[in-house]
Amino acid sequence: MMWRWLRWFCTGLLLLGFSYVGAAVLLNAMPRSSLTATSADYRFFACDNGVHVDLALPVSAGGRDWRALFPPTDFPGDVTNASFISLGWGARGFFATTPRWQDIRPGPVIKALFWMDSSVLHVVYHGDPSGAPQCRALTTDEAGKERLFAFIDATLAPVDGRPALRDAIPGYGPHDAFYAADGRYSLFRTCNVWSAEALHAAGQEMGLWSPFSFQIMSRLSQIPGN
Template identity: 30%
Template structure:
């Protein structure tokens, strides 16, 4: 009887997991198609920002400096490997710290890293990347926003960082993907329901731009900018 009960319990557990995964995938596909702020206008708006995707992860890209915010005073180019500081844009991408730092390539992904990220057991980090120019394409969408909307975006991004006792961003040294990027400590935890793309999508929602009602994927954002 104990063996039968064990097998029954195992079967119910597997069925429960499979049902959850099916429900999760269906929810992701359906809810991400629901648009918010779909009728927003970009007419007469002065500040250009970008949504940038690498095919999986999205960044929000902003001007390094304008009259509303000078990011170069906080995100220091000297903390990157590059010596060429002729850059105009700065990309922000929030995500799981363990995944960011320990998985530069998909082949480096460990089961423990994926598990911790999926269930909010790890801390988070902000990945910043400097760019000279932004080129619009299928994975890079330009948006024009107002000064008021941009100030909301600045606040949202700034409040995603974890600051030290002096209220400065905390650089994570000796980690980068290339010559013009750096990592910083961030607030919050990555989960199955709140991913890097959820963070980007919320940035768009807060600034009254077209976005998904909820999404965990980059396509859930980009589909509203076809």
């Protein structure tokens, strides 16, 4: 009897996995409603580390200086000369326990996938990513830039005009930190879904649902000029 239940359980997991991948392929192929940019007023990057896509934005451009929201004093190293800042949203517990991919454990993964974990924004100060093979240069117009900024602002826990709330999780190095964020990570709203939503807000054509990083980068490669 126990083996029969185990067989059914494994079969169910396989069906769930195939259904998830199938839904990702189908929904990514269906474009979201268009917010196409009409000019190239603001330049930024999407960078893929092989698992998730981060947004790399100029530290100070387009009327926004990110140092006001993410003060250099929050970072253990000297970030005053950084020209870009990368942003990536995800599950707090997973970030806290997985500084390296070899540190992945089942517990934090399960908590993240099933709405049992809060979220944070991972912020990294760094140099210009131009020419990096994993990064794609993007542009948007004034309206797209403002939508992108508004999307990022809405991701952070309410701050009432004050700097974002620095989370207690230590960074992975001297130039990164974590900040409290809104929303919960899940099987259906992954870090890449957040990135795709941000890119769509910025006028990039995205699929309806893109839980994998390669789906986002593939979409961006199809946009003329990217």
